[in-house]
Amino acid sequence: MAGAVPLLEVRHLRVEFPSRRGTLLALDDISFSIAPGEVLGVVGESGAGKSLTGAAIIGLLDPPGRIAGGEILLAGQRIDNLPYEQMRAIRGRRIGAIFQDPLTSLNPLYTIGRQLIETIRTHLPVSEDQARARAVKLLQETGIPAAEQRIDQYPHQFSGGMRQRVVIALALAAEPKLIVADEPTTALDVSIQAQIISLLRRLCKEHGTAVMLVTHDMGVIAETCDRVAVMYAGRIVEVGPVADVIHRPSHPYTVGLMGSIPAMDEDRERLLQIDGAMPRLNAIPSGCAFNPRCPQVFERCRSERPDLLEAGPTRAACWRVADGLRSVA
Amino acid sequence: MTAPLVEVKDLAKTFDVSAPWLNRVVERQPRQFVHAVDGVSFAIQRGKTLALVGESGCGKSTVARLLVGLYSPTRGSVQFDGKDTHGAADRAQLRLMRRRMQMIFQDPYASLNPRWKVRDIVGEPLTEHGLVTDAVELRRRVAELLLSVGLAAADVDKFPHQFSGGQRQRISIARALATQPEFLVCDEPTSALDVSVQAQVLNIMKDLQRQRGLTYLFISHNLAVVRHVSDQVGVMYLGRLVELADKAELFSRPRHPYTRMLLDAIPDIRMSGRARTPVQGEVPNPLSPPSGCAFHPRCPHANARCSQERPALTAVAGISVACHAVTEGRI
Amino acid sequence: MSVSAGALRRFFDGDVWHSFRSTPMAIAAAAVAFALVFCALFAGWVAPHNPFDLATLELSDARLPPAWSADGSRKYLLGTDDQGRDILSALMFGARISLLVGVLSVLLSVVAGVALGLLSGFAGGKTDAFIMRVCDVMLSFPSILIALLIDGVGRAMFPNAHDTLAFAVLVFAIALPGWVQYARTVRGSTLVERNKEYVQAARVTGVSSLRIMRRHVLPNVLGPVLVLATIQVATAILTEATLSFLGVGVPPTQPSLGTLIRVGNDFLFSGEWWITIFPGLMLVLIALSVNLLGDWLRDALNPRLR
Numbered sequence: 001m002a003g004a005v006p007l008l009e010v011r012h013l014r015v016e017f018p019s020r021r022g023t024l025l026a027l028d029d030i031s032f033s034i035a036p037g038e039v040l041g042v043v044g045e046s047g048a049g050k051s052l053t054g055a056a057i058i059g060l061l062d063p064p065g066r067i068a069g070g071e072i073l074l075a076g077q078r079i080d081n082l083p084y085e086q087m088r089a090i091r092g093r094r095i096g097a098i099f100q101d102p103l104t105s106l107n108p109l110y111t112i113g114r115q116l117i118e119t120i121r122t123h124l125p126v127s128e129d130q131a132r133a134r135a136v137k138l139l140q141e142t143g144i145p146a147a148e149q150r151i152d153q154y155p156h157q158f159s160g161g162m163r164q165r166v167v168i169a170l171a172l173a174a175e176p177k178l179i180v181a182d183e184p185t186t187a188l189d190v191s192i193q194a195q196i197i198s199l200l201r202r203l204c205k206e207h208g209t210a211v212m213l214v215t216h217d218m219g220v221i222a223e224t225c226d227r228v229a230v231m232y233a234g235r236i237v238e239v240g241p242v243a244d245v246i247h248r249p250s251h252p253y254t255v256g257l258m259g260s261i262p263a264m265d266e267d268r269e270r271l272l273q274i275d276g277a278m279p280r281l282n283a284i285p286s287g288c289a290f291n292p293r294c295p296q297v298f299e300r301c302r303s304e305r306p307d308l309l310e311a312g313p314t315r316a317a318c319w320r321v322a323d324g325l326r327s328v329a
Numbered sequence: 330m331t332a333p334l335v336e337v338k339d340l341a342k343t344f345d346v347s348a349p350w351l352n353r354v355v356e357r358q359p360r361q362f363v364h365a366v367d368g369v370s371f372a373i374q375r376g377k378t379l380a381l382v383g384e385s386g387c388g389k390s391t392v393a394r395l396l397v398g399l400y401s402p403t404r405g406s407v408q409f410d411g412k413d414t415h416g417a418a419d420r421a422q423l424r425l426m427r428r429r430m431q432m433i434f435q436d437p438y439a440s441l442n443p444r445w446k447v448r449d450i451v452g453e454p455l456t457e458h459g460l461v462t463d464a465v466e467l468r469r470r471v472a473e474l475l476l477s478v479g480l481a482a483a484d485v486d487k488f489p490h491q492f493s494g495g496q497r498q499r500i501s502i503a504r505a506l507a508t509q510p511e512f513l514v515c516d517e518p519t520s521a522l523d524v525s526v527q528a529q530v531l532n533i534m535k536d537l538q539r540q541r542g543l544t545y546l547f548i549s550h551n552l553a554v555v556r557h558v559s560d561q562v563g564v565m566y567l568g569r570l571v572e573l574a575d576k577a578e579l580f581s582r583p584r585h586p587y588t589r590m591l592l593d594a595i596p597d598i599r600m601s602g603r604a605r606t607p608v609q610g611e612v613p614n615p616l617s618p619p620s621g622c623a624f625h626p627r628c629p630h631a632n633a634r635c636s637q638e639r640p641a642l643t644a645v646a647g648i649s650v651a652c653h654a655v656t657e658g659r660i
Numbered sequence: 661m662s663v664s665a666g667a668l669r670r671f672f673d674g675d676v677w678h679s680f681r682s683t684p685m686a687i688a689a690a691a692v693a694f695a696l697v698f699c700a701l702f703a704g705w706v707a708p709h710n711p712f713d714l715a716t717l718e719l720s721d722a723r724l725p726p727a728w729s730a731d732g733s734r735k736y737l738l739g740t741d742d743q744g745r746d747i748l749s750a751l752m753f754g755a756r757i758s759l760l761v762g763v764l765s766v767l768l769s770v771v772a773g774v775a776l777g778l779l780s781g782f783a784g785g786k787t788d789a790f791i792m793r794v795c796d797v798m799l800s801f802p803s804i805l806i807a808l809l810i811d812g813v814g815r816a817m818f819p820n821a822h823d824t825l826a827f828a829v830l831v832f833a834i835a836l837p838g839w840v841q842y843a844r845t846v847r848g849s850t851l852v853e854r855n856k857e858y859v860q861a862a863r864v865t866g867v868s869s870l871r872i873m874r875r876h877v878l879p880n881v882l883g884p885v886l887v888l889a890t891i892q893v894a895t896a897i898l899t900e901a902t903l904s905f906l907g908v909g910v911p912p913t914q915p916s917l918g919t920l921i922r923v924g925n926d927f928l929f930s931g932e933w934w935i936t937i938f939p940g941l942m943l944v945l946i947a948l949s950v951n952l953l954g955d956w957l958r959d960a961l962n963p964r965l966r
Contacts, residue, residue: 020678045523046494159611189384190550192611194594216523219553219596246598260528262557263599264580264592270535271528271557277493278523397864427866440857444879450858454865504861 005076006033007210008057008178013070013080015049015056017281024281026052026065028234031308036177039204039211041221041242044231045257047278050214053231054180056080057212058097059087074178093123096171096209100183102163105170106155112139112166113151116173123174138169141206143199161192168200172207179204182214197224218261222246230254233279233289240314250311251318252294288317296320332411333372334544335396335512340405342366342391346616363615365391367568368405370642373561375511378538378545380559380576382552382591386615387565389548393516396546397432398423409512428458431505435517437497441489447500448485451475454507474503478533495526499533506537514546519554531558552595556580564588567615567623574648584650586628586660622653630654679960686960689952696946700759703752708737711745711753712913718744723927726934739934742927747934750920751942757916758946761831762897766889768835773842774885778873780843781850788847795840803837807899810836811908823911830909834899838892842885849881883961891954894947901943917943 015027027049034040042050055061057072059079072080079090091097099105107115116135120126126134132151139147142165155163164184171179184200185193201224204211213225221228222242229239230251238251249255259272276293279285285292291301300319311321347353347360366388373379381389394400396407398414407414409426431454434440441450451471455461461470472482478499489497498518505513515534519527535558537543549555555562555576562579564572564587572585583589610627613619621638625631632653640651654660671677680686699706710716721744725732732739738747780791798806814829853859854877862872897917903909904918905925912919917939924936 045525161611189612190552191384191590191594194596197596217596218524218598222598223596257525258598260525261598262528262531262553264553264556264595264597265599268557270532273528273532274525275529277495277526394860399860399863424866427864432861432864434857434861436857440861442858442876442880445876453862453867457865457867501861508865 004035007036007038007075008034008212009071009073009076010053010057011071011073013053013056013072014068015052015061015065016068017065019064021282025068025284026234026281027056028284029070030234030236031070032229032236032239034178034210034212037205037208037210038227039201039213039225041225041228042212042214042231043216043218043221043228045216045278047233047280048231049234050216050231051182054097054182054212054214058091058095058180060091060097089123092119092176093174094176094178096174096176096179098164098167098171098179098181098184100186102160102167102187103155105167106163108155111152111154112158116151116166116170119170119173135169135173138173139166141203142166142169143195144169161188161195164188164192164196165199168196168203172203172209175207176209178210178212180212180214183216184213185220186215186217193220200224218246218258230257233284234281235289235317236308237290237318238311238314238316239308244313248313250314250316250321251290252296252320253290254316256295288319331375334375334410335373335546336408337372337392337396338370338406338408340366340369340392340395340407341403342388342395342400343403361616364568364618365615366395366402369565369568369570370405371563371570371573373512373544373546375544376538376542377560378547378558379561379563380547380549380555381563381565382549382555383565384550384591384612386567386612388568389565390516391568392565393432393514393546393548397430397514398427399432424458428454428508429510430512430514431508431510433498433501433505433513433515433518435520437494437501437521438489440501441497443489445488446485447471447475447487447489450489451485451500451504451507454504458508460508470507471503474506475500477506477537478503479529493526494522495529498522498526498530502530502533502537506541509541511542512544512546514548516548517550518547520549520551527554534558552591553597564591567613567618569623569651570642570649571624571652572648572650573642574650578648584645584648584655584660585624585652586630586654587624590627622651628654630660632659676960680956683956683960685952686956689949689956692945693949693953696755696942696949697759699752700755703749703756707746707749707752708735709746709749711750720744723932725932738938739932741924741935742932747938750915751917751939754915754917754920754939755942755946757910757914758897758900758918758943761827761834761900761910761916762893765831765834765838765896765900766893768831769838769892770842770885770889772835773839774846774878774882776839777843777846778850778878778881781847782854782869782873782877791843792847795843798837798840801837803834804899804902806837807833807903808906808908809833811903815908823913826911827914830900830903833903834896838896841888841892845884845888846881849884850877853877853880884958887954887958887961890957891951894950894954897943897950898947917946 011031013027013030014025017024017026030053042053044050056067061067067080071078074094079087106112113132113135116138117128117131120131120134136147136151139151144150144162144165158166185196188196197220215221225242227240228242228245229236230245231237232253238245238249238254245254246258249258256272256274260274262271274293279289287303287305288301291297294301306317306319308315308317309321342365344363344365345360346363348358352358369392371379381392383389391400395402401415409430412426414426448468448471451474452467455467455470461467468485471485475484476482480496480499492500519530522530531554538545547555547558559576562574562576563570564585566587572579572588579588583592613626619626621636622640625635628635634653640653642649642651643656645655721736721740722742724736724740726739727734727737736746740746776791780788810833811829818825859872859876862876900909900916901918901921904916905922907922909918910916920939921936924939927935
């Protein structure tokens with residue numbers, strides 16, 4: 001993959017929220033890339049900034065939030081500083097989006113056919129009939145039975161899982177190269193979740209679409225992603241191939257995270273627990289943001305913030321890695 | 330074998346979800362009912378944890394609320410320490426029973442009154458049952474309870490919004506423990522929490538169970554969590570109990586097709602990439618449940634009998650399962 | 661007690677106070693309202709004259725224009741009416757009556773409306789349906805008409821009633837149509853709060869429904885009530901003014917702003933405009949400032965706008 005131009009590249013991204021109590025830095029120097037056709041998972045707990053990262057990339061940051069530094073490049077071209085109209089053209093055509101709640105992602109007043117056709121015709125130069133045929137085909141691909149009849153139904157006539165399939169169809173409608181999916185299965189039942197995950201993975205492989213999958217569910221990441229980035233307090237603390245991050249994590253936070261997830265194949269009396277809680281945005285410690293809770297903290301961690309350093313197959317923002325002392329998984 | 334602490338027999342709850350009378354008359358609609366819980370029976374031994382799992386609409390939360398008295402059963406009985414909780418027991422007895430069982434809820438943000446201080450929230454059960462009348466004593470008891478769940482004594486004077494989700498859930502646990510109950514019903518207590526916070530809360534719950542000999546009914550949709558905390562597991566589908574077994578047995582040898590489907594469907598971080606049977610269909614509309622066995626439209630092993638006759642929960646090789654295919658030996 | 665000191669500190673640290681400080685309109689409205697209320701409450705000390713003390717009236721000073729016009733006198737800043745009463749002082753005493761009626765009637769409405777709304781939302785079923793139908797019926801009558809009706813019935817029943825009774829009837833007449841909006845708002849909030857888990861937790865503990873309503877639900881539903889009450893004070897004052905203008909409001913011995921406007925109306929066409937215009941302006945000022953305060957309060961308390 002070396003030498004290939006990454007589809008999405010984020011360099012030193014900073015997102016801040018000016019408030020009356022001062023400016024809060026929600027994303028602090030985030031850098032990562034996604035190759036064409038790759039599925040990157042972004043995982044973290046609430047407040048880590050993963051949804052914000054997705055929102056910044058699609059250009060849907062809620063004001064007063066704003067990008068305060070860094071660059072976002074799509075196929076080598078900067079998109080973080082584009083005016084609204086140009087960003088709107090990119091959104092949908094080159095970047096698709098899937099959000100958590102299928103109930104509010106679809107407009108209840110229009111048939112799903114209308115919404116699909118409108119999306120297709122906004123971005124592609126096709127006629128109404130061609131768009132409709134395309135929409136039916138998309139619905140069939142996403143597993144909606146009797147697509148030709150159901151295309152004229154309204155969102156409330158579909159169940160939750162079906163609606164999420166429609167949302168996926170909408171996201172793929174204009175053949176984007178990248179899809180940003182923010183917690184796409186969190187609101188669904190377990191059995192439906194499995195269906196949607198496998199659907200997403202299959203379709204993206206078939207269409208060659210890259211996916212940035214934002215979620216807090218490590219199991220979903222394990223099933224779907226090629227690489228994963230772990231976020232903590234607005235920073236990326238570890239990134240690497242999925243199997244390595246899960247089974248051989250280097251960063252103490254990742255170690256703690258993996259240890260605190262109850263697994264199906266082992267019995268433990270106590271779950272590994274990380275004491276304390278993620279710091280609030282207005283109280284982020286200096287140096288490494290994880291240092292107050294880290295079982296392996298030493299002096300340097302409190303004063304200097306580590307960059308992402310090579311730690312075997314993954315990269316981790318931890319001084320222990322630099323010293324050649326890897327965390328025990 | 331000692332008598333179980335909690336025993337539930339043929340418990341059922343039906344909700345009337347008909348349209349208002351005027352609408353029904355004008356539009357000539359029939360009355361509509363949802364059988365949220367349709368004949369559930371189980372028993373929980375003292376000091377043990379029974380987990381109820383299932384997807385949305387299976388009725389597990391309704392069972393929880395039936396047990397603590399938030400709903401009255403349409404049919405069936407709940408027995409706590411040998412005494413009926415809804416029956417002819419007089420008010421004083423009922424109040425005594427209420428002291429011995431408590432509930433922990435799912436949403437840490439809605440389960441604490443935002444305008445009350447922690448001292449009042451956790452102290453309410455104590456004052457309500459007249460266990461503590463002195464204000465100084467109340468403070469002391471509340472501080473003690475907070476310490477037992479890993480919070481600070483100084484937190485008594487704070488408001489809920491000053492705490493994180495995990496801390497609020499601990500406050501809920503402290504409130505539930507105030508009257509020193511023997512039985513705790515936990516309705517998805519960690520579903521709204523982050524994974525690392527969940528680990529903290531689950532550890533506390535297990536510690537407390539060991540220290541105080543508590544009995545838990547643990548409701549969840551997360552099978553991995555259930556596997557970690559439970560002794561016995563009951564799987565529910567559309568208001569009915571389809572399988573009830575010891576934890577080890579259920580997870581190593583699931584019998585009912587729905588249990589197998591659930592276990593197969595979970596994305597697990599350690600066991601990714603395994604071959605899976607594809608999942609069929611979705612949970613049917615509870616207003617018009619399928620005839621016979623509720624799972625038969627989605628079941629790969631269904632036959633004619635399954636669509637006509639509802640299977641009863643029968644004991645098979647040490648577990649209980651409601652499936653014709655299993656009792657007939659087909660699977 | 662340390663509780664209120666802490667509460668005060670929290671208030672001044674909070675978003676509501678911050679919003680107040682950064683909204684010039686709210687500060688201005690509050691200042692005006694405060695000044696008016698102060699004058700009205702302490703009219704006896706602040707007013708330069710006592711217009712109801714017949715001994716101090718001088719008929720020779722009747723119908724004097726305001727101080728800045730040619731025939732005016734410094735002694736009577738806003739002029740005098742046909743009996744030599746100082747308009748400025750009459751305004752202050754009149755405002756006092758208006759405010760008293762307004763606040764009392766709103767208080768009555770709030771108590772009745774919140775209680776019924778809580779009951780309706782909590783009890784549900786037939787009680788709820790009944791109370792809501794009563795609300796619907798009351799809303800189909802214009803409030804002025806209801807007030808006129810009550811007042812008329814009151815006068816017919818007690819033709820020789822002394823002033824306090826007449827006053828009470830008036831307050832009741834204005835309060836009666838007012839409780840409906842509180843009942844509806846509180847009922848809506850109660851329905852939401854009733855299903856929240858902290859209420860269920862209290863029920864599991866065995867707390868009685870009455871206590872839950874009073875101690876758990878009530879503090880959480882009062883926010884919108886505060887906003888409504890503030891705005892309704894202005895409406896009540898205007899209603900009272902209308903009734904007094906029509907001659908069926910406060911007894912004439914205690915003229916409110918409405919009475920003053922009515923009395924002054926007769927002199928409008930003979931050129932003595934100040935007798936009616938100044939009370940009118942005062943009325944507008946009170947209503948406007950209270951309304952603006954209510955508007956700001958609604959935005960400040962709305963969590964979504966913060």
